[in-house]
Amino acid sequence: MAKDFSTRAENYAQWYNDLVIKADLAENSAVRGCMVIKPYGYAIWEKMQAALDKMFKDTGHSNAYFPLFIPKSFLSKEADHVEGFAKECAVVTHYRLKNADDGKGIVVDEDAKLEEELIIRPTSETIIWDTYRNWIQSYRDLPLLINQWANVVRWEMRTRLFLRTAEFLWQEGHTAHSTKEEAIEETLKILDIYADFAEKWMAVPVLKGLKSANERFAGAVDTYCIEALMQDGKALQAGTSHFLGQNFAKAFDVKFLSKDNQLEYVWATSWGVSTRLMGALIMAHSDDNGLVLPPKLAPIQVVIVPIYKNYGQLNEISIKANEIKNSLIAKGISVKYDDRDTQKPGWKFSEYEFKGVPVRLAIGPRDLENGTVEVARRDTLEKEIYQITDIENKVIHLLDQIQVNLYHKAYAFREENTYRVDTWDDFKVQIEKGGFILAHWDGTSETELKIKDETKATIRTIPLDNKQEVGFCVYSGRPSKERVVFAKAY
Amino acid sequence: MAKDFSTRAENYAQWYNDLVIKADLAENSAVRGCMVIKPYGYAIWEKMQAALDKMFKDTGHSNAYFPLFIPKSFLSKEADHVEGFAKECAVVTHYRLKNADDGKGIVVDEDAKLEEELIIRPTSETIIWDTYRNWIQSYRDLPLLINQWANVVRWEMRTRLFLRTAEFLWQEGHTAHSTKEEAIEETLKILDIYADFAEKWMAVPVLKGLKSANERFAGAVDTYCIEALMQDGKALQAGTSHFLGQNFAKAFDVKFLSKDNQLEYVWATSWGVSTRLMGALIMAHSDDNGLVLPPKLAPIQVVIVPIYKNYGQLNEISIKANEIKNSLIAKGISVKYDDRDTQKPGWKFSEYEFKGVPVRLAIGPRDLENGTVEVARRDTLEKEIYQITDIENKVIHLLDQIQVNLYHKAYAFREENTYRVDTWDDFKVQIEKGGFILAHWDGTSETELKIKDETKATIRTIPLDNKQEVGFCVYSGRPSKERVVFAKAY
Numbered sequence: 001m002a003k004d005f006s007t008r009a010e011n012y013a014q015w016y017n018d019l020v021i022k023a024d025l026a027e028n029s030a031v032r033g034c035m036v037i038k039p040y041g042y043a044i045w046e047k048m049q050a051a052l053d054k055m056f057k058d059t060g061h062s063n064a065y066f067p068l069f070i071p072k073s074f075l076s077k078e079a080d081h082v083e084g085f086a087k088e089c090a091v092v093t094h095y096r097l098k099n100a101d102d103g104k105g106i107v108v109d110e111d112a113k114l115e116e117e118l119i120i121r122p123t124s125e126t127i128i129w130d131t132y133r134n135w136i137q138s139y140r141d142l143p144l145l146i147n148q149w150a151n152v153v154r155w156e157m158r159t160r161l162f163l164r165t166a167e168f169l170w171q172e173g174h175t176a177h178s179t180k181e182e183a184i185e186e187t188l189k190i191l192d193i194y195a196d197f198a199e200k201w202m203a204v205p206v207l208k209g210l211k212s213a214n215e216r217f218a219g220a221v222d223t224y225c226i227e228a229l230m231q232d233g234k235a236l237q238a239g240t241s242h243f244l245g246q247n248f249a250k251a252f253d254v255k256f257l258s259k260d261n262q263l264e265y266v267w268a269t270s271w272g273v274s275t276r277l278m279g280a281l282i283m284a285h286s287d288d289n290g291l292v293l294p295p296k297l298a299p300i301q302v303v304i305v306p307i308y309k310n311y312g313q314l315n316e317i318s319i320k321a322n323e324i325k326n327s328l329i330a331k332g333i334s335v336k337y338d339d340r341d342t343q344k345p346g347w348k349f350s351e352y353e354f355k356g357v358p359v360r361l362a363i364g365p366r367d368l369e370n371g372t373v374e375v376a377r378r379d380t381l382e383k384e385i386y387q388i389t390d391i392e393n394k395v396i397h398l399l400d401q402i403q404v405n406l407y408h409k410a411y412a413f414r415e416e417n418t419y420r421v422d423t424w425d426d427f428k429v430q431i432e433k434g435g436f437i438l439a440h441w442d443g444t445s446e447t448e449l450k451i452k453d454e455t456k457a458t459i460r461t462i463p464l465d466n467k468q469e470v471g472f473c474v475y476s477g478r479p480s481k482e483r484v485v486f487a488k489a490y
Numbered sequence: 491m492a493k494d495f496s497t498r499a500e501n502y503a504q505w506y507n508d509l510v511i512k513a514d515l516a517e518n519s520a521v522r523g524c525m526v527i528k529p530y531g532y533a534i535w536e537k538m539q540a541a542l543d544k545m546f547k548d549t550g551h552s553n554a555y556f557p558l559f560i561p562k563s564f565l566s567k568e569a570d571h572v573e574g575f576a577k578e579c580a581v582v583t584h585y586r587l588k589n590a591d592d593g594k595g596i597v598v599d600e601d602a603k604l605e606e607e608l609i610i611r612p613t614s615e616t617i618i619w620d621t622y623r624n625w626i627q628s629y630r631d632l633p634l635l636i637n638q639w640a641n642v643v644r645w646e647m648r649t650r651l652f653l654r655t656a657e658f659l660w661q662e663g664h665t666a667h668s669t670k671e672e673a674i675e676e677t678l679k680i681l682d683i684y685a686d687f688a689e690k691w692m693a694v695p696v697l698k699g700l701k702s703a704n705e706r707f708a709g710a711v712d713t714y715c716i717e718a719l720m721q722d723g724k725a726l727q728a729g730t731s732h733f734l735g736q737n738f739a740k741a742f743d744v745k746f747l748s749k750d751n752q753l754e755y756v757w758a759t760s761w762g763v764s765t766r767l768m769g770a771l772i773m774a775h776s777d778d779n780g781l782v783l784p785p786k787l788a789p790i791q792v793v794i795v796p797i798y799k800n801y802g803q804l805n806e807i808s809i810k811a812n813e814i815k816n817s818l819i820a821k822g823i824s825v826k827y828d829d830r831d832t833q834k835p836g837w838k839f840s841e842y843e844f845k846g847v848p849v850r851l852a853i854g855p856r857d858l859e860n861g862t863v864e865v866a867r868r869d870t871l872e873k874e875i876y877q878i879t880d881i882e883n884k885v886i887h888l889l890d891q892i893q894v895n896l897y898h899k900a901y902a903f904r905e906e907n908t909y910r911v912d913t914w915d916d917f918k919v920q921i922e923k924g925g926f927i928l929a930h931w932d933g934t935s936e937t938e939l940k941i942k943d944e945t946k947a948t949i950r951t952i953p954l955d956n957k958q959e960v961g962f963c964v965y966s967g968r969p970s971k972e973r974v975v976f977a978k979a980y
Contacts, residue, residue: 030620031559031608039552039636046553062529063536068558068610068641068657069521069580072587076595086587090559091598092610093583095645097562097576105566108581108607117598118521120558120582120610130520140832146529151558151641155585167558342630 007288012232013160016283020161023291023355025278033159033166040355041278043299045169048277049149051201051296052171055193061145061173066127068151069118074126078251081125084218088155090120090166120153125219125244125270128174129252136176136266138257143186144176152274162279163236163490170274176266178256180245183267184222187243190271191224191464194239202277203294203406204228204284205414206238207436207485209461214445217270221245227460227485229414230283233434235460235487238280241271279490284410285379291356292378294406295399302328302395303352304337307345307364314339317363320388324361324373327392333399353378358402359395379405420483427474427486431457436487440480442473451475457486497778502722503650506773510651513781513845515768523649523656530845531768533789535659538767539639541691541786542661545683551635551663556617558641559608564616568741571615574708578645580610580656610643615709615734615760618664619742626666626756628747633676634666642764652769653726653980660764666756668746670735673757674712677733680761681714681954684729692767693784693896694718694774695904696728697926697975699951704935704942707760711735717950717975719904720773723924725950725977728770731761769980775869775896781846782868784896785889792818792885793842794827797835797854804829807853810878814851814863817882823889843868848892849885869895910973917964917976921947926977930970932963941965947976 005022006014020026025041028034037045053063069092075082096112099105121127128146135141153167173190177183191208198206206226216223220242228236246265249255255263285292295301304325306317321337328335336357338348345362352360362374373391376383379402386394417435421427430437441447441459452458462484471480495512496504510516515531518524527535543553559582565572586602589595611617618636625631643657663680667673681698688696696716706713710732718726736755739745744756775782785791794815796807811827818825826847828838835852842850852864863881866873869892876884907925911917920927922945931937931949942948952974961970 029557030561030564030617031557034557034559036557036621037555039554042554043552045555062533064529064532065527065535065659067519067521067524067526068643069524071520072596072598074520075587082587082596086589086596089585089587090582090608091584091587092580093598094581095579097565097572097579097581097609099576106562106572106576108562108583118580119587127520131526134517153558169555 005290008231015288016279017161019282019286019291025282025291026161028161031166033156035161035165035167037169037275040299044281044293044297045275045278047297047299048197048201049171052193052197052273053149055197056147056171056173059189059193061147061175063148064146065148065150066124066131068121070121070124070127072117072119074130075119077126078219078247080247081219081251085122085154089122090153090155092118092120121150122152122154123270123272124148124150124152124172125174125248126252129248129254129268132174132176132266133252133254136254136256139178139259142176142178142256142266143182145173145186146175147171147173160279162275162282165275168275170272172272173270175269176249176254177269178258178264178267180267183245183269184243187222187224187241187269187271190241190269191226191239194226194241194271194273197273198226198228198238198280199407201294201296202281202284203296203403203410204238204280205407205411207461207463209463209466209485211240211461212445212448212459212484214448215458217242219244219247220270221247224464225461228280228284229417229436229487230280230490231413232283233417233487235436235489236276236280236283237460237489238277239271239273242269244268244270285406286356289350289381290354292406293356293358295358295403298356298358299334300336300352300355300357301333301399302335302359302361303348303357304335304361304363305345305348305352306339307362309365313365314341316368317365320368321363324388324391328395331392331396333392333395349376353381359398361395377402379409421474422471424474428455431455431486431488434488436460436485438483439474439486440471440482441484442476442478442480444476447473447475451486456488458489460485460487460489495780498721505778506769507651509772509776509781515772515781516651518651521656523646525651525655525657527659527765530789534771534783534787535765535768537787537789538687538691539661542683542687542763543639545687546637546661546663549679549683551637551665553638554636555638555640556614556621558611560611560614560617562607562609564620565609567616568709568737570737571709571741575612575644579612580643580645582608582610611640612642612644613760613762614638614640614642614662615664615738616742619738619744619758622664622666622756623742623744626744626746629668629749632666632668632746632756633672635663635676636665637661637663650769652765652772655765658765660762662762663760665759666739666744667759668748668754668757670757673735673759674733677712677714677731677759677761680731680759681716681729684716684731684761684763687763688716688718688728688770689897691784691786692771692774693786693893693900694728694770695897695901697951697953699953699956699975701730701951702935702938702949702974704938705948707732709734709737710760711737714954715951718770718774719907719926719977720770720980721903722773723907723977725926725979726766726770726773727950727979728767729761729763732759734758734760774900776846779840779871780844782896783846783848785848785893788846788848789824790826790842790845790847791823791889792825792849792851793838793847794825794851794853795835795838795842796829797852799855803855804831806858807855810858811853814878814881818885821882821886823882823885839866843871849888867892869899911964912961914964918945921945921976921978924978926950926975928973929964929976930961930972931974932966932968932970934966937963937965941976946978948979950975950977950979
């Protein structure tokens, strides 16, 4: 299976694409820029959704659903917002097809033209804030803490599976508050949830911080983000949480009666993570043998493979294997026992290795005699013989170890690939090698754009807990009070 | 809250609409025909999704995700299919907006016209079978048992919240098989799952059966359905399961190498239920006091309301109420303790009654003295005093009773409103009164359409376990071997 599979060193981009396709995670569809998420990939996404959804609900958020379509006029109401999204909108103009007059196929029925075109949502602030106007009258209606799981469309010209697709799946939270402070608190609370999810579930360490003005969400006052470093030294924005101020409340005239009986504009946040997280997950941990999945998000956490020479042996092994399987399932572990007789054990070993299954148990006739099982872990590729006694707790312990190890490995990688750079020459050299560059910046968009023009590097984030120190902008030489994080990014 | 709320007798359609809106289930959006599903309504839909998703997975199905867009040419490939859907398609023709030349707002950028128009999926057979062509080579790749949870768009002219909306949420299963028999077996297996879900979760009794040719899905060989009877005597199709034969395999050239080494076309099924189920759920059980929800799908199963004269009493009651709450939560019951001091108990009682919460517990100072609690059930509106001892098991028992009672009530209603009719005069009279009419039919589409023209009644289903009996068509007088189910329908 892994035969025609690029290594990371050969061609990182090709390695990623091969991995996504050959591990049955996703593939390109017949529709330009749109992907098909295959069952194995979707199972990982469902695990992500379940974990995030619980975190949102545990912090008081409810799910709802808003229309796929946004009237064109809504987009124009927030000036920055339309500027940011107009160039990549899928536009619905008609609502009917008909048979062609020449009898050849079907055509758009020009009599069924919409009075106002509809945009497929690239994000839902406008339709949601138009709705909130009717939901919010008084401070008693606030806060409004709503999330939706949905598909969105941004007509990207260059697409890559999971990382950048015309249609993608995501969640978008949209909250409404009576005070600025509370809205900012919400923005940061969600940022913490995203960071926790990335680190504890995906085993991907992230930097939490603010975006510079250039990288801000179209319509936001402040955009916060979590940024991860991939194995090729490029950064990946894994989630954003926006403090929207009163921008959308003003655009859609959403006011509330305060406790002091004053009519005030509502304060807003929005925040989202998408199927792009799948890209981060795949790139952060996987290796030249295939996918490496953290146990908490692996659809199959443990696979059991029987090693046998005849059906008599298989039957005996199956009894033991099913005992183990059931004891693991009872502990909430997802297990597959692969007793197919159409494939050899070696083929199965590389198949599950390639698919990133965290733990593999192999049982042969000698194991039956000795009461043992061979345990292989995907992250280190190490094998060990375990006594079967109490196997379920040993496996749970191992899965925990793997989860932690993946995080530590990714964390160490990031540390090794984070550089403090103080001169422009060093900057230009280092940025080509990849990694996070911590450098002083004079705080102007002008400088940021010049740096981007010359190196393709952008400011990924201004870390939240950033150390304040006197320095000079790596590009302009002007004074600076803190280092920011530069990198080339996905 | 329920003040300006129509009764069923006054205006059933208005009662339904009032209920949906005032119980915070859904509302119309700014986009014609599209609804906003509000948090309380979405919470019910999530419970439906979770139950169905588990049933699909327990029977070997996996989830995946296919594109929102379908190239126009795909629709034309299956002749009946395009005929069925072309007239209600939302069509994407452009992929960019721009600032208007006159500086007034934004307009569609005519330079960004798609070469081939894209249809927003009304259902996904075409894009999925185009994909399956690459997934299926040999009998070893079969069966392919895939489901997707998605939004679809059908441009309906007359829409009603949940029952018929331009955009709706649904699941659509698409399976591929090596034999006709296996595909039919799958079609019927899913029909059983749908019926089980309707009866055991929604507490809505359904008839399982076949659709007549007129009512068949566009592209199917056979369409099976579950049909429910609403309180106004109209039928509601609650789910369909289609045996597609080799129609889509032929349209998209999907062949497999059989065990006998022959290239054969693949056999297919598709099946779906949608947010329309919400409409069935609401209409089947609710009454003039508001929503009535079966416990298994109620977002809040039990509400606890304190009755107090001062904060001292509230504090004491809260200790006991929280004890009860926690003991119920420990049993997996969803409980809300409403200790808001901004509303009176009477207001809360009618609020939760209106929202359909199955069980209400009220605790006052005397209850504290006596170790009792007042228990009110939503289905019968009966109240009873319970000793608090072992309250969690008593409540579980009561919830079970309510679930069963709702089903029995709905079943009895259906039985009372099912009529055997043998003459055309009786048919015309009875169909105006509503209900299921069991009548003989000569089996021709011609007769079925004439009956529809004259009475608006359609054949809802030909029941699966239909008794064979000699008779004469109620309309044409021609011989018939079984009765079929007629009704006016949603």
